[in-house]
Amino acid sequence: MTTATSAPALRFSGVTKKFSGGTTALADANLEVSSGEFVAVVGPSGCGKSTLLRIASGLDDVSAGTVDVGAKQLGYVFQDATLLPWRSVAQNVGLLAELEKMDKAERGRRITEAIDLVGLTGFEKHLPHQLSGGMRMRASLARSLVLDPDLFLFDEPFGALDEITRERLNDELLRMFELRQFAALFITHSVAEAVFLSTRVTVMSGRPGCVIADIPVPFDYPRVPELRYTPEFASLCGEVSQLLRGL
Amino acid sequence: MSTAETGTGAPADSQEALAAERAAVTAAGPSLPSRAGRRVTSLGSRAGLPVLVAGVIIGLWYLVSEVALNQYQRFMLPPPNQVLQVGFFTWSNFTALVGALRWTAQVTFIGLAISIVLGVGAALLMSQAKWVENALYPWAVVLQTVPILALTPMLSFFFGFALTPRVIVAVIIAFFPIVSNTLFGLQSADRSMHDLFTLHKTGRWTRLWKLQFPAALPAMFAGFRVSAGLAVIGAIVGEFFFKQGQPGLGTNMSVYTSLTEGAQLWANVLTASLLGITVFVLFGWLSRRVVGRWYMPSSR
Numbered sequence: 001m002t003t004a005t006s007a008p009a010l011r012f013s014g015v016t017k018k019f020s021g022g023t024t025a026l027a028d029a030n031l032e033v034s035s036g037e038f039v040a041v042v043g044p045s046g047c048g049k050s051t052l053l054r055i056a057s058g059l060d061d062v063s064a065g066t067v068d069v070g071a072k073q074l075g076y077v078f079q080d081a082t083l084l085p086w087r088s089v090a091q092n093v094g095l096l097a098e099l100e101k102m103d104k105a106e107r108g109r110r111i112t113e114a115i116d117l118v119g120l121t122g123f124e125k126h127l128p129h130q131l132s133g134g135m136r137m138r139a140s141l142a143r144s145l146v147l148d149p150d151l152f153l154f155d156e157p158f159g160a161l162d163e164i165t166r167e168r169l170n171d172e173l174l175r176m177f178e179l180r181q182f183a184a185l186f187i188t189h190s191v192a193e194a195v196f197l198s199t200r201v202t203v204m205s206g207r208p209g210c211v212i213a214d215i216p217v218p219f220d221y222p223r224v225p226e227l228r229y230t231p232e233f234a235s236l237c238g239e240v241s242q243l244l245r246g247l
Numbered sequence: 248m249s250t251a252e253t254g255t256g257a258p259a260d261s262q263e264a265l266a267a268e269r270a271a272v273t274a275a276g277p278s279l280p281s282r283a284g285r286r287v288t289s290l291g292s293r294a295g296l297p298v299l300v301a302g303v304i305i306g307l308w309y310l311v312s313e314v315a316l317n318q319y320q321r322f323m324l325p326p327p328n329q330v331l332q333v334g335f336f337t338w339s340n341f342t343a344l345v346g347a348l349r350w351t352a353q354v355t356f357i358g359l360a361i362s363i364v365l366g367v368g369a370a371l372l373m374s375q376a377k378w379v380e381n382a383l384y385p386w387a388v389v390l391q392t393v394p395i396l397a398l399t400p401m402l403s404f405f406f407g408f409a410l411t412p413r414v415i416v417a418v419i420i421a422f423f424p425i426v427s428n429t430l431f432g433l434q435s436a437d438r439s440m441h442d443l444f445t446l447h448k449t450g451r452w453t454r455l456w457k458l459q460f461p462a463a464l465p466a467m468f469a470g471f472r473v474s475a476g477l478a479v480i481g482a483i484v485g486e487f488f489f490k491q492g493q494p495g496l497g498t499n500m501s502v503y504t505s506l507t508e509g510a511q512l513w514a515n516v517l518t519a520s521l522l523g524i525t526v527f528v529l530f531g532w533l534s535r536r537v538v539g540r541w542y543m544p545s546s547r
Contacts, residue, residue, distance in 0.1 A: 059442055076446055078439045086461050086541040095457075099447040127541050 008070050009035045009151040009183035010056055015065035016208075017051050025051040027208035028065070031185075035070070035150060038177055038184045040194035042244060043204030049187045051209075053153045056185065071151030071183065075144035079156050081136035083128040083143075090115065090124035093142045100147065107146070114142035117176060134165040138172075145176065154186040158193070170196055171225050178222050191240045196228060203243045213243050322509040334514020343499075348518050351495035354410065354482035355475075355526065358417025362474055365418070366425030367467065373426075374433040374459060375451065384430075391423035399488045408491030416488070417481030421474040428470025432463025465542045468534035475526035483519055496522075 010033040017026040025048035033039045041049050054060040055067055057076050083092045090111055097107040115121055118138040128136055137157060144152065158166040170193055177184065177197075188194050194201045195217055203213040217236065219227060227233055305327055312326040325333075335341055369387065373380035395416055402412040436458050444454050486497025494502075496519045503512040 054442075057446055059445060074446070076443070078443070080439065082437060082439045082443055084440070084458070084461070085543075086464075086538070096443075096447055099444065099449050099453065099457075129541065129543050 007035050008068065009033050009037075010071065010185060011068045012052070012056075013066050013068075015055065015067060016063045017048065017055060017060065018063045024208035026055075027210050029204075029210050031202060031211055033151070033183050033185050035183045036181050037200065038186065038198045039200050039202055040186045040188060040198035041202045041204060042188060042191055042194050042240065043209060044206045044244070045189075047204045047206050048209030049204060050155050053155050053185065053187060056153055069151070071149065073147050073149040073151070075147065075149030075152040075182070077140060077144055077152065077154045077157045079159060081128070081133075081140040083136055083139055085128050088125050088127060089120060089131070089139050092128065092139055093146055096143055097146045110146045110148075111142075114145040115139075117145060117179075118142040119172065132165075133161055134169060137161065137169060141173070141176070145180070148180070150182055152182050152184040152186075154184060154188075156187050156189060159189060166190075166193065167225065167228070173197065174221070174223055191237050191244070192228065195233065195237050195240060196223065201240055203240060215240060215243075322507045325509040325513065330510045330513045330517070333510035334517075340511065340514070343494075344496075344514060344518055347494055347496045347499050347515065348522060350493045351479070351482050351486065351497065351519065352522055354413045354417055354485060354495060355478045355522065357410075358414045358481055359421055359471075359475055359478040359526070361414065361418050362421040362425055362478065363471060366422050366470070366474070367429050370426050370429035370433060371455070373430050374455070380430070384426075387423055387426045390419060393419070395419065395484060395488070403489065408489045410492065412489045413482060413485030413495070416485035417478045420481030420484065421478040424473040424477065425467070425470045428466045428473075429463055432466030433459045435466065436462040464538045465534070468530065468538060472527055472530040472534065475530045476523050479519060479523040479526060 010031075012029050012031040015026055015029045015031075016024070018024050029048070029052065031039075031041075031052070041052065043049050051060060053076070055062055056069065057074055058069075083089075084095065087095070093114055094107055094111045097110060102110075115124060118141050120135060120138050120142065123131065123135065128139070131139065140157070158169050161169065174197060184198075186194070186197060198217050201215045201217060202211055203215070204210065205212045215236070219233070308324070308327055312321060312324045316324060333340060334344060369383060373383055398416075398419075399412075402415055406412040406415065433455075440458055440462075441454075444458055449457075482495065483497035483500070486495040487501050490498050490501070496515045499515045500512055500519075503509075503515065
């Protein structure tokens with residue numbers, strides 16, 4: 001399944017974003033995510049990585065350039081789980097389907113399916129404060145999965161988690177990617193995470209952000225956790241790190 | 248993609264790891280063995296300390312009444328036993344006290360109910376448009392700071408001297424905390440939560456009903472609790488100015504002050520604070536019933 005079809009799920013052409021305060025977050029950024037492709041974006045803090053996602057999702061607009069979104073349904077996963085604290089796990093997972101006015105029976109079926117996919121079966125009635133940080137993030141993933149998006153936007157979703165939980169969620173995210181074959185644009189600070197997950201790593205420069213390198217990741221899916229300990233993996237991580245350091 | 252695939256995709260080691268994570272969460276759940284012990288100590292400190300403070304206050308009371316005041320000044324603060332005896336254990340006085348309490352309680356609850364409806368309504372309006380907030384909020388502040396004394400002639404001109412003007416005074420005093428807390432609560436939802444709703448093209452009402460209003464509930468109840476105490480004060484202040492019709496605790500306080508009947512005065516004061524404490528506790532309980540399930544104050 002590594003061979004991505006050519007239709008772009010998302011394409012940025014010469015995108016520039018200036019904020020009203022005068023900061024230029026993005027300068028002539030070019031980026032493409034084909035359907036079925038997992039693109040990770042790394043870059044120094046404040047290089048406009050999150051702005052990419054806000055623009056792609058329509059939360060922000062561009063100052064110049066064009067954005068084409070080929071995907072029909074977007075999934076957006078935020079830095080924190082953003083669960084509603086008064087709703088149970090199942091009710092939180094169903095939120096987006098509810099907002100999209102999905103038929104109730106269909107919604108119920110998809111909630112069960114998504115909760116199972118993220119491994120939260122048995123926790124449907126728990127409230128967010130009763131869950132660990134990792135489990136909250138699983139619920140947040142499930143909430144997006146319910147709509148079965150063909151393009152996922154991830155804004156450093158696992159940045160706040162400890163290393164072990166993060167790696168475990170990386171493994172599971174890959175499993176979801178292999179199953180559902182969505183396209184993904186994944187923002188992260190972690191080079192290892194970027195390399196482990198993606199088909200391609202995009203390196204961005206500091207502010208104003210633009211794309212300075214595109215590094216294909218040659219490892220086949222399904223990827224196993226042990227991939228992280230191979231010399232090939234380490235050398236690719238080193239290559240990306242060096243590019244980042246050169247900035 | 249079929250449904251059957253989804254449940255079985257997890258590699259074994261990841262399932263194991265997840266099981267460990269689940270176990271940790273389950274263990275941290277509501278069945279810790281030490282919990283019963285904690286509850287006892289917390290009950291001890293929650294009931295014990297106030298009782299201790301009450302003892303200190305009663306001691307000070309005796310000290311002021313018996314030592315600091317001579318027999319001619321003692322009417323200002325008669326000793327507690329005399330207050331109990333005259334105010335509460337003399338049947339005719341007691342029935343009068345209960346009657347007054349009924350009326351004051353009625354003014355309090357009507358005033359509080361109106362404050363809640365108007366306050367929450369005003370805050371909802373203000374949350375919907377910045378210009379409404381800019382237009383109304385300063386006047387809510389003005390309403391809170393205006394001296395009631397200045398309004399009494401006008402209130403009596405329009406509404407007479409009985410129940411209505413008393414309720415209006417209670418509303419004026421109790422209104423502001425509800426508006427400010429509710430508005431604060433409605434604006435408290437995370438930016439990313441709002442983004443999530445925006446991404447799915449949520450309309451104003453859905454956003455209000457599913458995000459802002461539930462998020463506001465803890466702050467709203469904090470406001471209700473403060474206003475409940477203020478409504479009691481408002482009712483009593485109202486009775487000071489509008490004495491026609493049924494006498495309330497405030498009416499009595501005013502009368503007994505001029506008659507220098509200290510024991511009766513303090514019996515009414517104690518009853519009024521009892522009413523205040525009761526509504527305060529009532530709203531605390533209500534708050535725990537409504538939001539206690541999910542709202543964790545940061546101290547926990």
